[in-house]
Amino acid sequence: MGVPAPTELLLILAIVLLVFGSKRIPEIMSGFGQGIKEFKKNLESDEPPKPVQHAETNQQSSSQENVNVQPTDKQQ
Numbered sequence: 001m002g003v004p005a006p007t008e009l010l011l012i013l014a015i016v017l018l019v020f021g022s023k024r025i026p027e028i029m030s031g032f033g034q035g036i037k038e039f040k041k042n043l044e045s046d047e048p049p050k051p052v053q054h055a056e057t058n059q060q061s062s063s064q065e066n067v068n069v070q071p072t073d074k075q076q
Contacts, residue, residue: 004012020028
């Protein structure tokens with residue numbers, strides 16, 4: 001179980017082409033490359049990452065701030 005042979009790589013490439021199509025592969029690879037660039041950039045930065053806040057989560061968290069939750073000890 002080592003490195004795939006060239007014929008196996010061609011077979012894998014053919015399957016990927018059939019599944020995704022020739023138009024989607026550049027889009028997928030572009031997104032993959034951008035993800036790697038972001039990852040490397042974040043590894044090199046000295047400042048801690050900023051939390052991502054969406055408008056939906058801000059509304060949900062503000063509406064749930066005043067809710068008291070009490071645990072129950074019921075066992076079934």
